Amino acid sequence: MSASDVPRAGASGTRQGRLRLDLLGIYLNDHLAGSTVGTNRAWYLARASRGTSVGEALGPIAREIAQDRRSLLDIMARLGVPARQYKVWAGRAAELAGRFKGNGRLVRRSPLTTVVELEFLLLGVEGKAAGWRTLRPLAETDERLDPLELDELLERAERQLRTLEELRFRRSQEVFRGLLGD
Template identity: 35%
Template structure:
């Protein structure tokens, strides 16, 4: 790699450091929230689909950690990750005190929040796909992760429809 290319790579990596760490913190909380939603919906028709996404999100969290390490960004922001984890656990305590009707509407809101989080996660794979060549990352893998996230969003649209119908039946 010539000196100019090395400078571009270094600047790109440094610029992405905070961004990638923020996504990693979000993925820590997201993995926990997806696992909780999968458990809450386990007995429904959409439970297995949510469980699959929960497992994939946890795998992708680990993959993002590996990307940070591959880029030499080993000083991950553990404070952000811990704050995201703590926030998730506070939300879990709060939701455990709700009535059955409130839990149903809470599940609907949780589906909406997690669907939005997946759209945010889509962005990180798009960015990494765009700069993969400059950073020495496997572009094909970033493409796979982007495409998988699109499938996850589509699945969460179906989950939203099912949970929404369940809530509306309970209200009627």
């Protein structure tokens, strides 16, 4: 779904009304926790893949994911939604715990690790895009939300998804066809 396909407020079947900031606050804080996980995982994978084509492609994506997290915090501030630090810390703890998964190796990265981590990032970016798609129609009736900013964030997420899928597919083929020499 592209930014132009996002339903607009006032379209058939939608109700215009005041934003439920209590529920939107919970929703945005859940996205903030996920964004914390995604930002940290993107940086970790970019560093772990340094010197490879995956690492070169992930550096800019990791920077964008960190910028998107800052954009989410800015949106929350404009809406008057406080960031719940316990959710941020829970996201950070979950990301760190995720590094200790079994990968068929005791002390070093398995070739499979990068494939799984790219899939994890794909899921996170898709979740982020869903969040932007949720906010976009609300921007039509709430001046605290900028429709152009949300369109740009959604387009960037879609570009990130294409790049991550390309990297994931290529890496999975290398791993499962035994082309890595590992």
